[in-house]
Amino acid sequence: MRGLGIRKLKSYLMISLITTVSVLALIPIFHLITSVTLKGVEVISRNFPNIFFDVRPIPGSKEVGGIGPYIVGTLIITSLSIPITLTISVLASLYSSEALSRFERSIGKYTRLFTHMLIEFPTIIIGLTVYGLLTSINNLFNINIPRFSLLAGTLALIIIVTPYVYSQVEDALKSIPSHVREAVYSLGVTRVKAAYILLRYIKPALYASITIGVFRTISETAALLFTAFGSDHYPILDSQILFRPIGTLTLAIYNFALSPYENWIDLSWVAAFTLLVMSTTLFVISKVLSRGR
Amino acid sequence: MRDGFSIVLKTSWNPVKEDYGILPAIVGTIISASIALALALVLSVSTSVLIVEVLPRRLRSLAEVLVDLAAAIPSVIYGLWGLYILSPFLKEFVMDRVVELGLGGIFGYPRGLGTSIFSASILLSIMITPFAASIIRVGLRSIPIHIKEVLASLALTKWEVIVMELKYIRRTIFTALAVAYGRAVGETAAVAMVVGNTLTTDFFKVFSPGYTISSLIADQYPNAEAYTYMVSALFTAGLFLFMLSLVINVLVMIYGEKR
Secondary structure: OOOHHHHHHHHHHHHHHHHHHHHHHHHHHHHHHHHHHHHHHHHHHHHOOOHHOOOOOOOOOOOOOOOOOHHHHHHHHHHHHHHHHHHHHHHHHHHHHHOOOOHHHHOOOOOOOOHHHHHHHHHHHHHHHHHHHHHHHHHHHOOOOOOHHHHHHHHHHHHHHEEEEEEHHHHHHHOHHHHHHHHHHOOOOOOOHHHHHHHOHHHHHHHHHHHHHHHHHHHOOOHHHOEEEEEOOOOOOOHHHHHHOOOOOHHHHHHHHHHOHHHHHHHEEEEEEEEHHHHHHHHHHHHHHHHHH | OOOHHHOOOOOOOEEHOOOOOHHHHEEEEEEEHHHHHHHHHHHHHHHHHHHHHHHHHHHHHHHHHHHHHHOOOOOHHHHHHHHHHHHHHHHHHHHHHHHHHHHHHHOOOOOOOOOOHHHHOOOOHHHHHHHHHHHHHHHOOOOOOOHHHHHHHHOHHHHHHHHHHHHHOOHHHHHHHHHHHHHHHOHHHHHHOOEEEEOOOOOOOOOOOOEEEEEEEHHHHHHHHOOOOOHHHHHHHHHHHHHHHHHHHHHHHHHOOOO
């Protein structure tokens, strides 16, 4: 064949080129992980272990302070929203994947379409929606639900995370082999009982989707800006907690990073490192779980 | 709306006079997302080809895990890194160099830490590459075996095979890029941290600090309620963002691969 030498040379050159470009794409990721870790560990070592319990320091002072309230806030908002998210998405995915009649199937189809669109929507719009929704509810009934509150934040998170968990659970339900499904339905049990058996069949995938849900919840920032709003004090556990703003790790990173004070910026790195450890752990867990499928 | 459609065309943002225009934010969004997309196209296609076709098996899974992990890092962490590490780096080694060449008039002049539309674009491209790469990777993997066999039987070089395969999955690549563009347009936390959040008259120059729609909303909401019309102005900006992502979604649904 004519010109084989040139073609081979070109092939070799192009493959070297894409290798170089890919390495260029991976370098920033490496750099990000190492720099967040180094900087985070360095600041943590200045006030270990109190940095995980203290509140923020006075701006501009030499104190290190800590990120206690934000960790607690993240835990509270996650434990509030995840059970609701999970219930909605499991029920919805059962409905759309185990639909029997044509009517049920068409509702399932639109649910799927809608959630796929919802996943791709910018989360800040969902934050705006919750804000606007609460405003109009307040105006309509002449009441005063605080818009910057744990309640609003939880609501926004539920709307954001449910589509993710839903599509995970639905994929898992869809991947059940048809002989298993037929066997379950041939038992003559009620549909609720059958659904229960099918859910047990996809248990690992169910756990994996919970980790993904938790991951999405703890890493959300944009929608929480004008719903949860952020707070720098430990949340007080009483009946009014739902109606007060709450701080989360992501909001702390955002607000501290944009502040002009050295010691707040340091805390931002600590919060980033903590969040990175949390999300990496969840990532590993979900990888392990989905491998066992 | 008090202003009618002119809010979209105005470039001023003056809460004291209750005068709002969101054109700079719209332009900023489109410029930053487009630069990011162009870079991410090259980066994500290369990365996925490298992982699927070139790397030996053991290295392959390592690279795969790294790319997936990159997609799993919360965006606000990218923002922090972009603000204090990437932007100063870009300012020193790219923007200042270009300005020294006398091109500041075209590209604008970087300020402060180097936060600008340009930094936001680069950060966005780093962030959306893993998303796009994971979709393209699945596409490359799902090429039917008979197609691969035909390609193998043609005595092509490795590179020619790769080009053929990429042509075969072009719909998947389109889907991946459209989804990535949607993410870039809507990304808030990270962009709001590196884009500079300043309204200037030279908002179309990439090295100047600017706004995107989402960062405008994120940056202005705390004082929005103090003014009569600012909340409405921000909701208008939100409406534009909504329409932009709706268009992208519909495009994916029509031209994209059926997922």
